[in-house]
Amino acid sequence: MERNRSDEKSRRKPSGAAVQRADLTEALYRAFFEEWAERGFGALSLERVAARAGAGKAAIYRRFPSRLAFAEAAISALGVRIALPEAEHPTLEEDIFALLLRARAVLRHPLVRRILPDLHAEAARSHEMRAINDRVAEARRKQAEQVLERAVLRDELPARIDRELALDLLLAPLYWRMVVRGVTPSRDDLALQTQVITAGLKAANRHHASL
Structure with missing residues (x-):
């Protein structure tokens, strides 16, 4: 016992x-x-x-x-939180605006704004940090990909759209402005950026259809 x-x-x-x-x-x-x-x-x-x-x-x-x-x-752990599912909106333009608002909230955090440039610098020197940096980018791109998928289902974009180019177009302008230039856009700035990105994606769609 x-x-x-x-x-x-x-x-x-x-x-x-x-x-x-x-x-x-x-x-x-x-x-x-x-x-x-x-x-x-x-x-x-x-x-x-x-x-x-x-x-x-x-x-x-x-x-x-x-x-x-x-x-x-x-x-x-941070990437998992960043990549939380977005609520669906009725149009591609509204989806893009919501995506940019959420990305702005992440990128305006003072710790994130100071760490990201250093992460990029370390990634240029270290293969291991490059892999970590890629995972940070992947978290954002997964969220943006949901926007593209919904637009395809609504017939706003073609299924054969160049997704890598589209994903770059969705978030790169905001990332450049906030992380590289250190400028936080207003809601009006984001609304204008949304219109330009939406027009660009639809123009690419028309160009693709004409080929």
């Missing part, structure tokens, strides 16, 4: 410090992004990240074997 009790204890789930608490993981992610935004990835210190999160460095290494693995996990 004693052995059975011992076996039962050994099968119990770990508790306390042995459990990777979700709230602590979130705090570590926030601290990681704050440290990255403040100092750049090259000078990022995991000791300072742990201190910002009110944890010990061991809490990081129980979750992530390296700084790069930490970056990948944090950005992947």
Whole structure:
């Protein structure tokens, strides 16, 4: 009987410090992004990240074997939130406007605006960071692809549309303005941008149909 009790204890789930608490993981992610935004990835210190999160460095290494693995996990978690499904709107133009509004909300966050240029710089030097950077872009493109799919189903765009070009056209102008130039567009600016993008996509559609 004693052995059975011992076996039962050994099968119990770990508790306390042995459990990777979700709230602590979130705090570590926030601290990681704050440290990255403040100092750049090259000078990022995991000791300072742990201190910002009110944890010990061991809490990081129980979750992530390296700084790069930490970056990948944090950005992947952020990417999932960014890629939440968009509500459908009646027209392509309304869908594009809603997409740009959501993208603006993400890109105007002060941490995002400071981290993204540094992420691009690191990606130019590191294959591993290039892969992480590509995953950030993929999260946005998946959301934009839903807009194209709905437009095809409504016969606003052809099924054979050049999707890579269309996806570039949907988000690249806003990204250039906000991340490269550091300018936050107003709703009126987004409305005008939406009209131009919609017209461009439909013009490409007409050109494609005439070939």
